[in-house]
Amino acid sequence: MNARTESVGGESDETSEHSHQAGKNSKGEKTEDYTARYTPRSYRRWGTASVATTALGGMAYLADFAIGASIGIAHGTINALVAIVVAAVIIFITALPLAYYSARFNIDLDLVTRGSGFGYYGSVLTAAIFGSYTFIFFALEGSIMAQGLRLGLHVPLWLGYLLSTLIVIPLIIYGMNTLTKVQLWTTPLWLFLMIAPVVYLAVSHPSSVSDFFSYAGESGNEKLSFASVMLGAGVVLSLIAQIGEQNDVLRFMPARTEENKRAWWLAVVLAGPGWVLLAILKQALGVFLAVYVLATVSPTVAAEPVEQFRAAFLTAVPAWLAITLAVILVVISQIKINVVNAYSGSLAWTNAYTRVTKHYPGRLVFLALNLAVALALMEGDMFSVLNDILGFYANCGIAWIVTVGADIIINKMILKLSPMEPEYRRTMLYAVNPVGVGSFLLATGLSWAVYFGALGGGIKPYSAIVAVVVALVATPLLAVLTKGRYYLKRTDDGLAEPRFDAQGNPSSGDYVCHVCHEVFERPDMMSCPTHGEPICSLCLATDRHRQHVEFATRVATR
Structure with missing residues (x-):
């Protein structure tokens, strides 16, 4: 069904020019990968394998090596491995429903969050959390690249931080098109450089394997310690918000059909929650690498991935080549992940800013902001306090992701109190839904209290688990108490054609927004509250429909 509508009849030249400019701005916005809206079928031209490969390309980050090393050095190998697995199980279970919703309905995690318990303005909180995640991990990866440049090329750290920031700008400006090419071209070399030296080290130095399993860490405790496991898991769980970056790519998945459903599900599982398998x-x-290099360097240096891989390459090749290969690996890894960090961060901050101010400045403005904040963190030497930053941040990320996951699994699928089809459009949602916001604030507050020792030192290691349990219990409880009344302000968006087809996929019918005069597909459209004509979600979010009326009124009264 096509619904093409014109604006107010009898426009003057000035009004026409205004309409033309609105359409021009909207077209520019569409080239920015549908930052704050549904991603239409006409734009999703990639297959399931391409989307999955692009999403998993962001898993090239070396922060995992630093995180694993820091946990192992602090608590020993056995406690570190158990902590890694415990965190991975939690991440996988909570990430699966989120990945499914983004891939099935072609919207990013911020838009999923709006309709999964948080409301139109309530999800601004989580957009800020996710935006913070992206610049924290951009800074972490940039620090690792700077360490590599210092080792291989003797570049000062401050300059290395700057170079690691600037190098991603030309690669990320054009969004998904560039992301796909970067990830596809660099993945084979990255995999070889990461796996080959570790395998060679384990085979050529069998004692490194036995030393690895017997390492007791700085605590000196060779036995399994529940407290140590929980502390380690808390650090790993800081990665729980990574599903947001996966979803920024999964929203480009093609529609699920009978013909592609197996490939579709495989791509969603592997590229969604499956990222954590590679992280493990x-x-x-x-x-393993940290334990090996501890014989020659300090614990702080042993946690640096570039030093770990330099040592691994040294077992197989001359020193000059080992350093060269280690630096190449670090640079490739940093580029692969930081183009994703920068891209996702620009989406998150743009979404939050647009809702609060009703103004869309363009994604590139917040790309610059994200990079500036990340650079400041690098120059402030955040790498030296890695565990503290990640342990504190983890509580926020856990509270958010578990709340949204619980809303999808329990409130939508089991209790039927939350609408199955995600809603993100303004005027369809309440400003704040107490279910998600209340659960998030309660889980975050209590877990922070535990983390800072306000409830006693004995339970301090378990702050991450507190965040999981509180969010998991509070989300359905608040939905029951409120009887689900705050999910939707209205159920009819004023257009006759349904948003979803008989298979549950978003409808593909085209509509013309009567304000910006651009064509958008049915899921992004609704009837304008002012005119009763089709309007896109971004024009509604920025109040362009009201501006349109005010402008036309001024022209008519001249």
Whole structure:
């Protein structure tokens, strides 16, 4: 069904020019990968394998090696490995429903969050959390690249931080098109450089394997310690918000059909929650390499991935080549992940800013902001306090992701209190839904209290678990108490054609927004509250429909 509508009749030249400019701005916005809206079928031209490969390309980050090493050095190998697995199980279970919703309905995690318990303005909180995640991990990866440049080329750290920031800008400006090419071209070399030296080290130095399993860490405790496991898991769980970056790519998945459903599900599982399987491997290898290099360097240096891989390459090749290969690996890894960090961060901050101010400045503005904050963190030497930053941040990320996951699994699928089809459009949602916001704030507050020792030192290691349990219990409880009344302000968006087809996929019918005059597909459209004509979600979010009326009124009264 096509619904093409014109604006107010009898426009003057000035009004026409205004309409033309609105359409021009909207077209520019569409080239920015549908930052704040549904991603239409007409734009999703990639196959399931291409989307999955692009999403998993972001898993090239070396922070896993540093995280695994820091946990292993602090708590020993056995406690570190168990902590890594415990965190991975939690991440996988909570990430699966989120990945499914983004891939099935072609919206990013911020838009999923709006309709999964948080409301239109309530999810601004989580957009800020996710935006913070992206610049924290951009800074972490940039620090690792700077360490590599210092080792291989004797570049000062401050300059290395700057170079690691600037190098991603030309690669990320054009969004998904560039992301796909970067990830596809660099993945084979990255995999070889990461796996080959570790395998060679283990085979050529069998004692490194036995030393790895017997390492007791700085605590000197060779036995399994529940407290140590929980502390380590808390650090790993800081990665729980990584599903947001996976979803920024999964929203480009093609529609699920009978013909592609197996490939579709495989791609969603592997590229969604499946990212954590690769993370487990890298974190465990981080512990292994750190234990190996501890014989020659300090614990702080042993946690640096570039030093870990330099040592691994040295077992197989001359020193000059070992350093060269280690630096190449670090640079490739940093580029692969930081283009994703920068891209996802620009989406998150743009979404939050647009809702609060009703103004869309363009994604590139917040790309620059994200990079500036990340650079400041690098220059402030955040790498030296890695565990403290990640342990504190983890509580926020856990509270958010578990709340949304619980809303999808329990409130939508089991209790039927939350609408199955995600809603993100303004005027369809309440400003704040107490279910998600209340659960998130309660889980975050209590876990922070535990983390800072306000409830006693004995339970301090378990702050991450507190965040999981509180969010998991509070989300359905608040939905029951409120009877689900705050999910939707209205159920009819004023257009006759349904948003979803008989298979549950978003409808593909085209509509013309009567304000910006651009064509958008049915899921992004609704009837304008002011005119009763089709309007896109971004024009509604920025109040362009009201601006349109005010402008036309001024022209008519001249």
